[in-house]
Amino acid sequence: MVRPSLNDLAAFAAVASHRSFRKAADAMxxxxxxxxxxxIGLEGKLGIRLLNRTTRSVSLTQAGSQLLARLDPVLQDLDQALDTLSEARGTPSGQLRINANKSGSRILLKDVVPRFLDRYPEVELDLVSEGRLVDIVELGFDAGIRLFEAVPQDMVAVSFGGEVRFIAVAAPSYLQNRGTPNTPDDLQNHSCIRQRLPSGKRYRWEFSRRGAEVAVDVPGNLTLDDNDLLVEAAAAGRGIAYVPQYFAQSLLKSRRLVTVLADWCPPTPGLALYYPRNRHMPSSLRAFIDILREADRSG
Structure with missing residues (x-):
């Protein structure tokens, strides 16, 4: 039997873990x-089929399952050994993959990413911005960034950026024509610009005041899936939108938008970087977290 290369084994582990050639190829x-x-080359060298492949799915054969069970810890030990060498050199290197939502990506690009890349030029930072909450381990990410309340419970979370406040906003012209809501229940008599979540579900607006919490499935004839678009539609007089304050800040300053139901919109815990609890932390991720905290203190 011809001994397979490490690259071939790593390729097999990626496909086996993702159960998808496309996802594994993207990750690698x-x-x-x-x-x-x-x-195909690996299976030829070993003389046995490792994967069952159809046009729609990829699954492991019994031999493939046995190989993956033995291979995973070996590859993790190898990654840790190489990372230890990087630490010994005193300079993190290699690729750091982070999955973030749009607002998290914006905050990172403003200060954290420039500091990190200037200080650690040998690290290749792959920052993927998307709305849906993904399994960062399955997709090969070192860390993720989401609202603190959305972080999976089995992850370690590092808060940053301060609190986040979701606010209801509308154009003055809209309120002049339709009146101003005083309670969340009043929204039933208004045109609301609804939001479609990445999961496909429509977002129920969540309000709280003095311990009372209300979730409202608001009415409206326009649904969007992007906070910037929600703000633009509200400024155009299409109705009331409910967005993180960050996205509406400039239009609030110019008075193209005003807030409504302000006393029902308290601040909530903000963003968090999170990573697997029981896996070796790459030196590049450790360095990134240090700079994240540094930027947070100076900000």
Missing amino acids: GVSRSALSHAI
Whole structure:
């Protein structure tokens, strides 16, 4: 039997973990065809099929399951050994992959990312911005960034950026024509610009005051899936929108938007960077967290 290369074994582990050639190829930064050829070559060298493949799915054979069970800890030990060498050199290197929502990406790009890349030029930072909450371990990310309340319970969370306040906003012209709501129940008599979540569900607006919490499935004939678009539609007089204050700040200053139901919109815990609790932390991620905290203190 010809001994397979480490690259071929890593390719197999990626496909087996993701159960998808496309997702594994994206995580490894290679083409699907290259990954497919690597797996075919590996199976040829070993003389046994490791994966069952159809046009819609990828599954492990019994031999593939046995190999993955033995291979995963070996690859993790290898990653840790290489990272230890990086620490010994005193300079983190390699790739750092972070999955973040749009607002988190914006905050990072303003201060944290420039500091990090200037200080650690040997690290390749791959910052993926998307709305849906993903399994960062399954997709090969080192860390994720979401609102603190959305962080999975089995993850370690590092808060940053301060509190976040969701606010209801509308154009003065809209309020002049339709009146100003005084309670969340009053929204039933208004045109609201509703939001579609990445999961496909429509967001129920959440309010609280003096311990009372209310979730409202607001009425409206326009649904959008992006906070910037929600703000623009509200400024155009299409109705009331409910967004993180950060997205409406400039239009509030110019008075194109005003807040409503302000006493029902208290601040909530803000963003958090999170990572797996029981996995080795790469030196690049440790350095990124240090700079995140540094920027948070100086901000």
